[in-house]
Amino acid sequence: MSGQIERAITADIAIIGGGLGGVAAALAALRRGHRVTLSEEYSWLGGQLTSQAVPPDEHIWVEQFGITASYRALREGIRQYYRDFYPLTNAARKNPQLNPGLGRVSQLCHEPTVAVAAITQLLAPYCSSGLLTVLQPYVPVTAKVSGDNVDSITLRNVRTGNEVVVNAPLVLDATETGDLLPLTGTEYIVGSESRGQTGEPSAPETADPSNVQSIAWCFVFDHVDGDHTIERPDDYEHWLELAPSFWGGPMLSFTAPNPRTLEPEERTLHVNSSVGDDHADGDPRFDPGDQDLWEFRRIVARQNFLPGSFPSDIVLANWPSLDYLGGSVIDTPDRDFHLAQAKAQSRAYFYWLQTEAPRPDGGHGWPGLRLRGDVVGTDDGFAQAPYIRESRRIVAVTTVVEQDVSVVARGDAGPARFPNSVGVGMYRIDLHPSTGGDNYLDIECAPFEIPLGALVPVRTRNLIPAAKNIGTTHITNGAYRLHPVEWNIGESAGELASYCLEQSMTPRDVLSDPGLVRQFQTRLVEVGVEIHWPEIVGY
Template identity: 45%
Template sequence: MHHEQVDLVIIGGGLGGVAAALAACEQGLNVFMSEETDWIGGQVTSQGVPPDEHKWIESFGRTKRYQNYRESVRETYLQMLNVKAGDTPFNPGNGLVSQICHDPRVTLKVLNDQLLPYSITGQLNIHYHTKVEEVKSGPSTIEETVFKHTQSGDLTSVSAPFVIDASEEGSLLPIANMDYVVGAESKADTCEPHARAEADRNDIQAITNVLGMEYRSGEDHTIEKPYMYDFWKQFKPDFWPDQYLSLYAPHPVTKEKRQYTLFKEETGFPLWEYRRIYDASKYESNYTAGDVTLMNWPMNDYFLGNVYEVSEGEKQKHIEQSKQLSLSLLYWLQTEAPRPDGGQGYPGLMLRRDLFGTSDGLAKYPYIRESRRIKAEYTIVEQDVSPEYQPLKVGKSYEDSVGIGSYSIDLHPSMGGHNYLDIPALPFHIPLGALLPQDMENVVAGSKNIGTTHITNGCYRLHPVEWNIGEASGELIAFCLKHQVQPKEVRREPQLLKSFQNQLRSNGFELEWPAEFYEKQEVEYESKH
């Protein structure tokens, strides 16, 4: 077994893990980072979900490093493609979900470029196809982490004074026998208005296996009929207003039957434009390419079973069935979807197998909306972000704030058989206490595994917030090593906390909503009244 000694172990190379690595490496730390796939970037790359962001993201409500990442994405397009003059800020795919909808391979390039200087010197060592196998722990610390390469079977043990779990599923927590929460808490646990009477470990949000499609009108790119097509064709959940393979779904807020369309029509929500990552009209090219979009829609959310807290066989079964759902939806669109002209099917939809570099054309990893969550020093509850409970224009203020973010509480249908929960949430703050496990001294949460509840996970799980969480965790470890303290001491000691927050501000963090935010809110209020 190979052994390494580093300053910091980061488990997971998603957005949180990458941001943690950038922050730690810039401070001079020697970092070991594992990643289960062969792509870093997590939800925006290997899972195929374009950045889902709040409406102020171009001006504020993000860290400086996150803004640098976004600018680099745009600059990559402007340097490599012949972009027509047009909208500012430039939106590569002209998608509805974000002002920066783009090809996942562009983020992969940008993040690799940002980390490359540290990889060249050996300061950062990224191990792909690698997952945690076991840990060796003291009473409240992890002394050594053993990783397994999933293809070769080789083992590597790594010793480090600190560990950040930035994995998609909170993978470290059960292996290290840490206290954690999975699924939904009860109302007695959290007193949240929208919590259910009973806790349910299976009440976990749907996963989604994303695929990419290009539309080439007049051509026929119909795929082979998926072997589970007949199952998904007849599938109709109790809370769904129509067959699952259809252009109808519940409205996330009202639950009423909502009509969708594939392309933009007079009525209905245009699915194609929702997560479009390439808008051919924005580019000059000698090659005739069609628009490209990513399928992450209501109709391919999978909630028949979870992919963690189960056996490996059960996990693979649900991943495969989720893939079959996405392929079946594509096949239905190609062959049976009703068209405005009265015909059926769009055979010009072409599965872009090259997009993720996979043989089946699907993303390398399912989109995981909801992770295992640490039992934290502080747990963020619905009351912290609800306009019903907070008198100001923002969520609860925390003395230990390490960042800000904004998104509604957006819960997709769950493994527990529950429909959407989409309710307002105020622009919020990220408390340091939510990153710190109660039962470990040298472990920090760096992704969607922080101390949220099932409900508040719905607004803390999106791209800029995950990045902020990961980046703050990397900054925290650098601060602790420099001052020879533990993470909980930083939160507990006012002078240490103030010094750490000053470090964050100097490195481009926003710990409170700026005056510009309140000014914009006033303008919006006056325009409405």
């Protein structure tokens, strides 16, 4: 049902979706002086870093190289916010590589609210100047298309139902699941491709559009005195009985497959454990850091702050037992059902932690565990949005396949290069258990680059993907989906849109001319986008 049209907005560039890719794309276009309209479904900009509440998954060289200058500025803005406003110890305040949560997943584990503040600071000058218009909370509902050109996007306010029409010569899809692709008729792929389609050694024999990586509905919690046990969920028995054949036990447990060996293994939860001297020494090539779930994604560590500042550490739960395998949320009439089920699974898991989980002292349950909705900006204690690992993906001029980046498939651990690279990234090919019943897929990956051709649809002329919807496969998306890579994709997409506006060209025009590609790459390098890796060995 259509809502009332509030207004029409004309911009130079329309960016639909305000996750990390959307924010990076907006900053890139704004610093070139272009008028940008940026829309976002949730209350916070930043996507997986904020509304989804997941601290950044990054490679081991992140403090030295392998990210863009603007992503480095975001990371430094997060650290500076803690230095400016939090009661840090002297040692923590002086640490140039401050890790507020001392979590093992990243060298920068932090609260999502602080990332929101850092993003707000980056965008503030452009909001004040009028170059940037931010529309929240809006989702795309229709598109006007003429031939191979997207003319306008209609957005709907998810609270009021009123609609806004955005007109722009360049349109960027930075939504979490590639929502503009079906609306604009842009060719796309969803789910897993067959081996015959991609030639990938790890691809299945048969394609399955409904087979995507699991989503997870994350939550944040701490542990304090008192009984904070939530009401027993009505469907708790259902989740207690859920035990996928490959899991090694029920999902409401500390048992889960090791992503690399696929053998079930036991994890631990040491509540408010002290942080050892080796906390910063974890190398994800050999230690994923997930053996103790309290330490894994801790976002506030008390020892970084003056005594008495925090009654407890604060932890983000994004664990295997939260992975929802019940169905895809893409291209299905059951999307709302699956979203509700994903949150229900996480709620049941938290109740299990409070009441039944085995403690190291031999007891069961921690009733002192407390949901921290204030940290994630919700009333119920769960993140505003589900953690989305996989999107629709454009049918691109260039599709990155497993053979391009896998160390085994390439026979080489050196950097995986593309001559028209527009950025770099690094992560293992890390696929979580899927809605098609697949176990983990974990493949050693070389440091890789982002080919310009992966940002260019085969047909649509003025739409550019700016998030997890570029030309990857179900398998390679597992490496290209993480925080710094999504930011780099978005930043390069914003720069590409700006360059096309200034040259009166399409993205395909740029890609087709080696001279223009080199000129565009020079622009990227000048603003701090690394387009090639140094000679290093991958993991």
